[in-house]
Amino acid sequence: MDGQDKAIEKRFNRGMMLRLLVVVTLMFGFGYALVPLYKAICEVTGINVLTTRDLYGGSALKNSQVDTSRTITVEFDSNARGPFAFRPVKHSMEVHPGELTTIVYEVANGQSRDISAQAIPSYAPKQATEYFKKIECFCFKQQTLKSKxxxxxxxxxxIDPKLPKDVKTITLSYTFFEVGTPVAQAPQDEQASVQKGS
Structure with a gap:
C-alpha cells in the first residue's frame, strides 16, 4: 500500500468518524426532545394523563367519566394494632363517582426497632366494597418502618359510577397491624430445666 492509498484511507476514516459523530449527536438530541414532545402530545390529545386530586384532596381535572350530578361522602378511619401511630390526614372527603382521588395516611414508628406491618381495608356499607376501586394503596403489600x-x-x-344511588356515604377503614411480632425468649435457666424434664 503506497502513501496515496494511506492518505485516501485516512480521509475515508476521518469522514466516517465525522458522520458517526453527527449520527450519534442527532440520535441523542432526538431522544432528549422526545420527552417534552411526548408530554405535549399527551396533553393535547388527553392520552395517558392521570391527574389526581393532590395528596390532601385538591381538585382534579375534568374527566368525561365523572358523574358530577352525584356527590359521595367518603369517610376515612384507622385502627392501629401495634406500637405505632396511624391516621388519615383528612377524616372525610366529598367525591364524584368516576373521579380519581387521593387520600394520604400517616404512620409513625416510635420504637427503637424496625417494624413490619400490613393494612387490611374494610368498607361500610358492605355493598360499596365492589364499587370502591383502589388504583394505588399501601395495603397492597407489607410495609417496613425503620426505627423512629x-x-x-x-x-x-x-368510586365506580355504577354505585347504587341510595349509597351517599362510604367509610373506608384500615386496620394496620404488626406482622411477625417478636416472641420474648425464655431465660436460660427455664430452657435448661425444660430440656432436662423432657
Missing amino acids: EAREMPVVFV
Whole structure:
C-alpha cells in the first residue's frame, strides 16, 4: 500500500468518524426532545394523563367519566394494632363517582426497632366494597418502618359510577397491624430445666 492509498484511507476514516459523530449527536438530541414532545402530545390529545386530586384532596381535572350530578361522602378511619401511630390526614372527603382521588395516611414508628406491618381495608356499607376501586394503596403489600420513621402513604381510588344511588356515604377503614411480632425468649435457666424434664 503506497502513501496515496494511506492518505485516501485516512480521509475515508476521518469522514466516517465525522458522520458517526453527527449520527450519534442527532440520535441523542432526538431522544432528549422526545420527552417534552411526548408530554405535549399527551396533553393535547388527553392520552395517558392521570391527574389526581393532590395528596390532601385538591381538585382534579375534568374527566368525561365523572358523574358530577352525584356527590359521595367518603369517610376515612384507622385502627392501629401495634406500637405505632396511624391516621388519615383528612377524616372525610366529598367525591364524584368516576373521579380519581387521593387520600394520604400517616404512620409513625416510635420504637427503637424496625417494624413490619400490613393494612387490611374494610368498607361500610358492605355493598360499596365492589364499587370502591383502589388504583394505588399501601395495603397492597407489607410495609417496613425503620426505627423512629414517619411516613405518608397514599391511597389512589375511584368510586365506580355504577354505585347504587341510595349509597351517599362510604367509610373506608384500615386496620394496620404488626406482622411477625417478636416472641420474648425464655431465660436460660427455664430452657435448661425444660430440656432436662423432657
